Amino acid sequence: MSGSVTIAGLGPGAEALVTPEVSAALAEATDVVGYIPYVARVAARPGLTLHPSDNRVELDRSRHALEMASEGRRVVVVSSGDPGVFAMASAVFEAVEAGPDAWRDLDIRVLPGITAMLAAAARAGAPLGHDFCAINLSDNLKPWALIEKRLRLAVEADFAMAFYNPRSKSRPEGFVRTLDILKDACGDARPVIFARAVSTPDEALRVVPLPDCRPEMADMRTVVIVGSATTRVIARDGAPFVYTPRSVAP
Structure with missing residues (x-):
């Protein structure tokens, strides 16, 4: 065989x-x-x-x-x-x-x-509809300094961002620092999607403006998607639609 x-x-x-x-x-x-x-x-x-x-x-x-x-x-x-x-x-x-x-x-x-990232994005609408990046927030296999550098550069490049492994019981401080960096670097109320256990009976989805985000909103079963400066929210009865337009004005 x-x-x-x-x-x-x-x-x-x-x-x-x-x-x-x-x-x-x-x-x-x-x-x-x-x-x-x-x-x-x-x-x-x-x-x-x-x-x-x-x-x-x-x-x-x-x-x-x-x-x-x-x-x-x-x-x-x-x-x-x-x-x-x-x-x-x-x-x-x-x-x-x-x-x-x-x-x-x-x-x-x-x-x-x-991926969990794509399943979460589909539930919310199309937040990854333009350029985006994915960052693993765990520092088990890379130093925190590299994570922080990539976060700041992703904000500077105005990517939508998807975060894996945002917050565990053994390292809860990492997501605290991530939110501090984003709030300091973004300077706006772009939408943040907390998508937990998408496609399972435990699924939960919430859309929160960046200034209102709190570390306890995420755990290891949560994918966090942060919109770019162009990401839009369409209000409606129930959960809003979140999407990033396909084009960027020159």
């Missing part, structure tokens, strides 16, 4: 948002590897072995997947959202580059998924 590694995105949460391509890969897998809550989304069946592991062991998880594929197993490495956006695809290729030469000849595929 020829082994393989498929790095698959499970989307933001709802089963309907898992792509048919990913579902087919899971149906053919002998082994599924991933972070505990993501592996829990994969239904057990005969012939499939689930390998859940804790957070922050991405390289160990990747090496395990590659070793099993070298033994002829069909391995799927799962991430939420898209595996190439702050997720497992980079970790697997990092392991490949540092590992045995034979790993480079394995059948390795990356299957895209719907």
Whole structure:
């Protein structure tokens, strides 16, 4: 049997948002590897072995997947959202580059998924309708000074911004500092979208002017989208529509 590694995105949460391509890969897998809550989304069946592991062991998880594929197993490495956006695809290729030469000849595929950022944007309207950037606010793998630099440059460039991992129990101060930087650098009341657990039963969405934003509005299940200077809010009964126009006046 020829082994393989498929790095698959499970989307933001709802089963309907898992792509048919990913579902087919899971149906053919002998082994599924991933972070505990993501592996829990994969239904057990005969012939499939689930390998859940804790957070922050991405390289160990990747090496395990590659070793099993070298033994002829069909391995799927799962991430939420898209595996190439702050997720497992980079970790697997990092392991490949540092590992045995034979790993480079394995059948390795990356299957895209719907990111939390795009699911959140769709719920709100079209806040990422023009140029935007995504920033992971966790300083586990990069220094805070770099995060702050990128925040300030993104504001200067007037990007809409999507923030992943905004606020955890172990590092609540990071999002406090992020809001302070934005309020200082933006100088306006641009809209901020707090989108929590989009497409799940716990979904919650709120649109808040930047000056009124508070750190406790976000947690690790929240994607925060900050509009650019041109982002518009269309008031209506219920939640407003938020969109960024496709063009910018010269």
